[in-house]
Amino acid sequence: MKRPPVLARAAARSLVPFGGERAAALIPQGRFAGPMPWVIAIMVALTTIAAAGGLALSNLAGGANRQLSGAATVQIVEPLAPERERQARAAEAALAELPQVAGLRVVPKAELDALLAPWLGGGGTTGDAVPVPALIDVELRGPADAARLAELRRALAPVAPAARVAAQASWLGPVFAAIRSLQYLALALVLLLALPGAAAVWLAARSALGGNRATIEIVHLLGGTDAQIARIFQRSLGFDAAAGGAAGLTLGTIAVVLLGNQFAALGSGMIAGGGLALRDWLAIAAIPFAGVAIAMLTARLTVLAALRKML
Amino acid sequence: MNAEGGDIVSFDNVGLRYGTEREILSDISFTLHPGGFYFLTGASGAGKTSMLKLLYLAQRPSRGAIRMFGTDVITLPRARLPLFRRRLGVVFQAFPLVPHLSAFANLALPLRVSGVREGELRQPVTDMLEWVGLAHRMEARPATLSGGEQQRVAIARAVIGRPDMLVADEPTGNVDPDMALKLLRLFEALNRLGTTVVVATHDVHLLRKVPDSLIMRLDKGRLSDPTGALRFPPRREPRRIAEADAR
Numbered sequence A: 001m002k003r004p005p006v007l008a009r010a011a012a013r014s015l016v017p018f019g020g021e022r023a024a025a026l027i028p029q030g031r032f033a034g035p036m037p038w039v040i041a042i043m044v045a046l047t048t049i050a051a052a053g054g055l056a057l058s059n060l061a062g063g064a065n066r067q068l069s070g071a072a073t074v075q076i077v078e079p080l081a082p083e084r085e086r087q088a089r090a091a092e093a094a095l096a097e098l099p100q101v102a103g104l105r106v107v108p109k110a111e112l113d114a115l116l117a118p119w120l121g122g123g124g125t126t127g128d129a130v131p132v133p134a135l136i137d138v139e140l141r142g143p144a145d146a147a148r149l150a151e152l153r154r155a156l157a158p159v160a161p162a163a164r165v166a167a168q169a170s171w172l173g174p175v176f177a178a179i180r181s182l183q184y185l186a187l188a189l190v191l192l193l194a195l196p197g198a199a200a201v202w203l204a205a206r207s208a209l210g211g212n213r214a215t216i217e218i219v220h221l222l223g224g225t226d227a228q229i230a231r232i233f234q235r236s237l238g239f240d241a242a243a244g245g246a247a248g249l250t251l252g253t254i255a256v257v258l259l260g261n262q263f264a265a266l267g268s269g270m271i272a273g274g275g276l277a278l279r280d281w282l283a284i285a286a287i288p289f290a291g292v293a294i295a296m297l298t299a300r301l302t303v304l305a306a307l308r309k310m311l
Numbered sequence B: 001m002n003a004e005g006g007d008i009v010s011f012d013n014v015g016l017r018y019g020t021e022r023e024i025l026s027d028i029s030f031t032l033h034p035g036g037f038y039f040l041t042g043a044s045g046a047g048k049t050s051m052l053k054l055l056y057l058a059q060r061p062s063r064g065a066i067r068m069f070g071t072d073v074i075t076l077p078r079a080r081l082p083l084f085r086r087r088l089g090v091v092f093q094a095f096p097l098v099p100h101l102s103a104f105a106n107l108a109l110p111l112r113v114s115g116v117r118e119g120e121l122r123q124p125v126t127d128m129l130e131w132v133g134l135a136h137r138m139e140a141r142p143a144t145l146s147g148g149e150q151q152r153v154a155i156a157r158a159v160i161g162r163p164d165m166l167v168a169d170e171p172t173g174n175v176d177p178d179m180a181l182k183l184l185r186l187f188e189a190l191n192r193l194g195t196t197v198v199v200a201t202h203d204v205h206l207l208r209k210v211p212d213s214l215i216m217r218l219d220k221g222r223l224s225d226p227t228g229a230l231r232f233p234p235r236r237e238p239r240r241i242a243e244a245d246a247r
Helices: A018-024 A036-068 A081-097 A109-120 A148-154 A174-211 A211-222 A226-264 A279-307 B049-057 B078-085 B102-113 B122-131 B146-157 B177-192 B241-247
Strands: A071-076 A101-106 A134-140 A163-167 B007-016 B025-032 B037-040 B063-067 B089-090 B164-169 B196-200 B214-219 B221-223
Touching: A018 B063, A036 A081, A036 A174, A036 A279, A071 A148, A081 A101, A081 A134, A081 A148, A081 B089, A148 A163, A174 A211, A174 A226, A174 A279, A174 B221, A211 A226, A211 B102, B007 B049, B025 B049, B025 B221, B037 B049, B037 B177, B049 B164, B049 B196, B089 B146, B102 B146, B122 B146, B146 B164, B146 B177, B164 B177, B177 B196, B177 B214
Parallel strands: B037 B196, B037 B214, B089 B164, B164 B196
Antiparallel strands: A071 A134, A071 A163, A101 A134, B007 B025, B007 B063, B214 B221
């Protein structure tokens, strides 16, 4: 009988961590073999849509807020048309004198008629049958807070007693509140969608563990550490999650672009402010990476918990 | 010889029970020397496999003390056990190899787990396959190997890391007598290089094939040691190692 070769002592001089493809080969690799990549794909697609919706709403609210925060409306609520017009001219002149007013515009009567036509019908609002207030849009230097509005009222009181001053943002307060609610809903959806994704990975990791128990026991008995074994599963499930994430991002992005085009076709000024900027797309592109990170962390914790039951 | 230069393993009043069942092993005390060759015998159900599990650190005892390479492995943190397992080689009756890996990859596994670089793997693995007469089957999957070939790969895998102790559970149980003798010669060759070998077997013919071996006989979970040779073994010079190196 020949002597056995003398080996590992010399080979063990420079050790490297057990990992990479060689380690991954310990468990049979079957991309898209189980449901996990598909579940991740669906989760990432839904998360992409929810995140895009939340970001669009945020942009919409931010844009509208920026536009309206320094804007105020002056109404001349006077039933007699000649007096209303006189007070409107006097108010315009008085406002133009104020240093905190950056700009103003008397809303033309034709424009008012057009705004009211859907409710009052065509033919305009000429005459005093339906007295419509005169409107002046005022752009302030700074936010339309209570102090600035009070200054406007003080300046207008002597020359236009029928003037009513209000911040434009206050008209849209309920709309902003609704938008904020939708944003929170989108955020909650994004967070909730992470849970079934993690659950899918947990199930997949458990299933992979069960299917490869004999191999794991061999590696364990050969002196493989928990971290080494966990890394094998982490890598495998990470690849599956990456594939699912890429597919989900593609599907989600297509849906977002189609929805965006649909909303853009509405031609509403307010909705036009809800487009996605580059930073938003970058945030959306990060979703699959977050999915992969969650998948790998879940896989690691699942495998480590199972291995701790072995000596 | 082990790094500490002392005993490889010592059991002191070890008992093992699963759950609330009666003890499977009771009052087990013995010491294994570096370079010793031991046969563990006993009838079915005597507790051989449980004893081996304790030896290859797959199970903690219910009571007693176990020292391995000079360290108390009962109180050792779980995270440190892999380093001890890397100093052991284990051969099972059912020779479990990783089914989707080639003979080469199965053999390379302990070295990879230990962190040996890929570039340094090929030669020792090839040498070891040659040693067990399977160099020509290095790319074969376990399913295409015969029972004897699989067992030789399993033995080669157990010894490629030059373990301080080799533990084999009925290694000849699934092979013909000729192959059983060949496998035993493999163990002897390894033993001559200084590895302590523990072979669990119920094959009494095998016991006579290794003249210098000591027999650990288990009977209903108790170790028979009438002369006290297992508990207080006579010190022997590692002559066989010196002889092996001189050859």
